[in-house]
Amino acid sequence: MYKEGLKLIKDNKRIDGRAFDELRKPLRLEVGVLPNANGSAYIEWGGNKIVVAVYGPSEVLPKHLENPFRGTVKAYYMMSTFSSLEEHGRAGPTRRSLELSKVIGEALEHIIFLEKIPATQIEVYILVLQAEGGTRVASLTAAVAALMDAGIPIREPAVAVASGKVDGTIVLDIGKEEDNYGEADVPVGFTKSGEIILLQADGKLTKEEFKKAIEMSWNASKTLFNLQREAIVRKYQGEVNISFDM
Amino acid sequence: MEEYELKGDIYLPGDFLREGKVPPGKELVVYEKDGRLYAAVPLMMDEAGNIISLEAVYKSKVGDPIVGVVVDTRGPNYVVDIGVGANCMILSKMEKVKLRKGDVVFGRIVRLEYPNTVILGNVVKLIGNGVVVDVPPAKVPRIIGKKSSMLRLLKEGLNVKMFVGANGYIWIDGEGDNVVEAVRIIKFIVIASHLGGLTERVQRMIESFKKS
Numbered sequence: 111m112y113k114e115g116l117k118l119i120k121d122n123k124r125i126d127g128r129a130f131d132e133l134r135k136p137l138r139l140e141v142g143v144l145p146n147a148n149g150s151a152y153i154e155w156g157g158n159k160i161v162v163a164v165y166g167p168s169e170v171l172p173k174h175l176e177n178p179f180r181g182t183v184k185a186y187y188m189m190s191t192f193s194s195l196e197e198h199g200r201a202g203p204t205r206r207s208l209e210l211s212k213v214i215g216e217a218l219e220h221i222i223f224l225e226k227i228p229a230t231q232i233e234v235y236i237l238v239l240q241a242e243g244g245t246r247v248a249s250l251t252a253a254v255a256a257l258m259d260a261g262i263p264i265r266e267p268a269v270a271v272a273s274g275k276v277d278g279t280i281v282l283d284i285g286k287e288e289d290n291y292g293e294a295d296v297p298v299g300f301t302k303s304g305e306i307i308l309l310q311a312d313g314k315l316t317k318e319e320f321k322k323a324i325e326m327s328w329n330a331s332k333t334l335f336n337l338q339r340e341a342i343v344r345k346y347q348g349e350v351n352i353s354f355d356m
Numbered sequence: 357m358e359e360y361e362l363k364g365d366i367y368l369p370g371d372f373l374r375e376g377k378v379p380p381g382k383e384l385v386v387y388e389k390d391g392r393l394y395a396a397v398p399l400m401m402d403e404a405g406n407i408i409s410l411e412a413v414y415k416s417k418v419g420d421p422i423v424g425v426v427v428d429t430r431g432p433n434y435v436v437d438i439g440v441g442a443n444c445m446i447l448s449k450m451e452k453v454k455l456r457k458g459d460v461v462f463g464r465i466v467r468l469e470y471p472n473t474v475i476l477g478n479v480v481k482l483i484g485n486g487v488v489v490d491v492p493p494a495k496v497p498r499i500i501g502k503k504s505s506m507l508r509l510l511k512e513g514l515n516v517k518m519f520v521g522a523n524g525y526i527w528i529d530g531e532g533d534n535v536v537e538a539v540r541i542i543k544f545i546v547i548a549s550h551l552g553g554l555t556e557r558v559q560r561m562i563e564s565f566k567k568s
Contacts, residue, residue, distance in 0.1 A: 148492075149411070167413055167441035178471040223396060226384055227413065229472035230441035258369060261411025261494060263384050263396035266370030302370050342398050343366050346410060346550050 116291055119277040125288065130281045133271070133330055134244075139252060139341040141259040149260025151341070153252035156285060157242025162252045164260040167230035175231070181224040185215030185234040187249060194241040210246050211236075217250055217270075217299050217308040223263040232262060243286035244272050247297050250308060255338050259345070269334035270299035270308050273323035280319055282326045296320070298327045302335060364400035364408065371395045374405055381417075385409045400550060410550055414440040414493035414523055416474045418465050423521030424476070425488065426459045436461060436476060438523040439490055443473045451479050460488060460527055462519045482519060486529030489539055491546050493524040498549040499542060506545070506555060513562035514538050537565045 118125050128134070134156030144150035147163035170176035187210040191201050218234065234256070236249045247270035254268050274284040275294040289295055294313025301307060306324075315323065367373060373393045378386055386407060387396050398410045424436035424444055434446040434455050446453075446461070455461065459481055466477030491499065500507050500520055511518055516530030516538050528538050541561055548554060 169441065169443060223384075223387070227441065258398055259411065261397045261409070261413055261492070263387070263413070264369045265387070265396070266394075267368065339368055342368055346366055346398075 116287075117277070118288055118291060119279055124276070124281060126285060130279060131326055131330070133283045133333060134285060137333075137337060139255055139337050140344075141255050141341050142345050147256075147260075149256045149258070149262070151252040151256040151259060153248050153255075155244070155248040155251075156283075157240060158238070158245055158248045159240040160245065160248050160252055161237045161239060162249065162256040163235045163237075164232065164253070164256045164262065165235070166232035166260070167227045167262070168233075170229065170231040176229050178229050179225065181222070181227040181229075182231040183215050183219050183222065183224070183234065184231055185211045185218060185236065185253070187211040187214060187236045187238070187246075189238045189241060189245075193238045210249070213308055213310065214246065214250050214253060217268065218253060218257065220305075220307045221254070221264045221266060221268050221301060222257065223265065226263055232257075241286075243284060243289040244297070246270070246308075246310075247272050247299070250299050251334055251338070255341055258338070258342055266302040267335060267338050268299055268301045268307055269331050269338065270297060271327045271330050271334060272297040273327045275313060275315060275319060275323070280322045280326060282330050294319075294323075296323045296327070298324055300328060300331045304328070364402035364406075366410070367395040367399055367401060369394075369396055369398070373401055373407070376405075379407065382407055382409075384415050385412055408550070409494050411492065412494040414442075416440070416442050416465055416468060416523075418468060420465045420522040421462065421520065422465060422474075422476055422523050423460065423462050423482075423488065423519050423525035423527050424523070425525075426455045426457055426461060429455060429457055438474075438521070439525055440493065440523050441472065444476060445473060446476045446479055450477065453479055453481050455481060460486065462521070462527065482527050482529070484517070484529040486517070486527045487535060487539070489526045489528060489542055491524050491526060491542060493522065495546045495549045496520060496522055496524060498554070499526070499545050501555065506558065509555065509558060509562070510538055510541065513559075514541075514565070537562075 138154040141151045143152045144163050149164040151162045153160050187207050238245050250270040273282050273296050276288045276292040294315050296311045299308030378388050400408045424438040427437045428435035436444040438444045461479050463476035463479035465474050467475040514534045516534050519527040528535050
């Protein structure tokens with residue numbers, strides 16, 4: 111999509127005033143937000159606000175999906191009707207939400223020890239309360255934190271972050287305007303040891319530009335790994351509040 | 357409010373713990389790669405190398421005590437909800453109890469069936485106006501305590517009957533207020549299970565409840 115006269119980069123600054131390799135703010139992650147779920151997380155990443163709930167391991171339903179040797183991961187990505195403008199405000203499963211459920215679920219399959227929990231299912235419900243571009247990467251980052259909170263055995267943590275090309279420049283963590291009117295968008299998910307578990311691309315990039323985008327995302331992923339660690343550790347540190355309602 | 361010390365360092369999935377093999381019963385908590393031990397869930401390790409999981413999923417073992425709720429009596433066997441991934445059954449031919457839907461039972465796992473079904477034996481029906489509380493299975497050892505010290509403290513201090521299942525279901529029966537207080541203390545143990553000085557704290561909670 112091209113918009114006449116729109117300059118996304120001015121004086122070496124992006125449209126929201128960020129540097130090229132800067133993540134959006136605020137960046138906040140919290141775990142254990144839903145008491146009835148086995149594990150949960152809430153992420154605020156720029157204008158994105160996403161809640162993730164993890165249930166399981168439980169009995170696989172419908173039964174024909176049961177695998178006697180491995181567990182099954184079911185991810186459900188949903189956008190609330192008030193989360194954004196345009197088609198994102200539609201209720202029910204859409205082409206987009208089915209695609210994102212698939213890629214997030216498959217990314218999570220790579221880090222969970224599914225062979226240790228045979229014939230069970232893990233359900234990951236992702237609800238986008240507010241969207242501002244880059245919800246799939248924010249969802250994956252929060253979903254991994256929610257899995258840790260649920261005590262599901264995983265190999266290592268994973269995060270995701272998108273890079274892209276805007277006005278001929280490679281930039282990190284593209285927002286809504288940059289996504290809509292920019293030239294390319296590459297969401298990429300990493301495990302802590304550097305394996306890529308999610309990679310999509312939209313737009314055109316040369317080999318060098320693609321390499322630079324992946325490198326930029328990898329450098330930024332360290333901030334996100336710290337974010338996850340702090341969120342989990344925070345749950346167990348500090349005072350314990352016992353004046354809760356029954 | 358007093359400060360409570362953590363009992364060890366916190367490790368996250370993928371963190372290197374120590375050299376060695378996977379300790380028995382910790383298969384879902386740690387994993388081994390090239391003779392080195394890594395965490396698979398958030399856990400604590402003290403200086404002696406003992407591993408205490410902060411969160412974990414329940415893996416059924418033969419001999420585990422189980423509290424469950426009967427959900428289906430139509431087939432040849434009773435189907436029991438135990439709140440974890442495994443399907444649970446009571447073979448009605450082997451047991452003499454007559455059960456109805458909604459009954460709470462206590463038993464021990466006598467057999468594991470491929471791939472994910474457990475068979476309960478030595479089943480007793482829990483009679484009375486008890487309530488079933490659901491807690492994460494990883495916190496059950498802390499609710500029972502060393503040599504069931506915490507459980508005895510709760511039972512004798514509050515004058516309630518309690519049956520604790522390794523699956524995380526706890527059945528409590530007694531006088532109205534005492535049951536409410538027992539549930540409150542159990543929920544406190546769940547959120548404070550990783551901190552030291554828990555028994556003293558629970559003792560004080562019971563004493564202040566008795567005075568009121």
